[in-house]
Amino acid sequence: MADDLRADGWEVVTVRAGHVAPEPPGHGDTGRFGFVYLAQGDDAAGVERAVNSGTFDAYAVFSRQEGTSKFIVTRVTDRDRRLAVLLVGTVNLADASALAAAAHEREVMYSHVALLDGTHLAAFRHDDPADFLPEDA
Template sequence: MHDDIGAADPGSLRRRDPQGVQTEAWKQTLEDTEAIAQERRDDGWEVVTIMAAHTDTVSRDMGDDERFGLVHVVPNNYAETFTEVFDSDEFTEYLAYGTEIDGFMFVVTELIDPETERSILLPSRYDIARADGMFTSAADEGVLYTHVKTIDGTILGTFEHEEYDPFVPRPNA
């Protein structure tokens, strides 16, 4: 009977990753993150990688506030590191490396402080099937946000992305 439930919901099969496609994509995302970090370090930059316990897509109509975008929930050990490094006035640039695989977006977001040559890397994965509201909010506003918060909901920092194509799947890709 348990197999019938999975068969009735093709999305659950995708989330379970029976062929390991998502697992391999996540491994590649982490390898890409490390390669970017090493390249920056080789150029003399200070690099911090922040691992989120969960990344979610949020639309403007999901809560009491108007916040939308990618929300990275970080454990306390990464929260402290993030708050020690991130300053929204200093981190003024970004790069994003994203690819769609098996119904999920795998993204490495790099927040950049060009003046002091510091970089924060945020590897993430989100379910495209649950992101329509975020896509609509981004299209309506012409921007996308990255939010980093703790599990209790405390926002540690927010970054605005004026160009957000690398964060969303490409049509017919």
């Protein structure tokens, strides 16, 4: 996907998450909710640069589920700047029921990128939680 976008003239930042955690509202002291992608190494610097230079107005979700594991790629894009961020990881849906209920109730889902030490790098809003989580997750 990244190669195809680059071939079409897009700048692409890929976050290959070391871990993706489904975080429901009220978890921790941040008040945020959604999938939290733990960025590693160069991914962190790349996503910070992208977020500082882009306004992300579209997204697409590509996923496959096997048992309770959901393999997911979320592509967020700034179409005007031809800038894309790919969030890549695996989520354990067995841990996602509280998040699924909250996201469907609020009719919104978020993807967050953070470092292992808790530093928050980015947040992306998504209008349809069903793209990420079934209502019965």
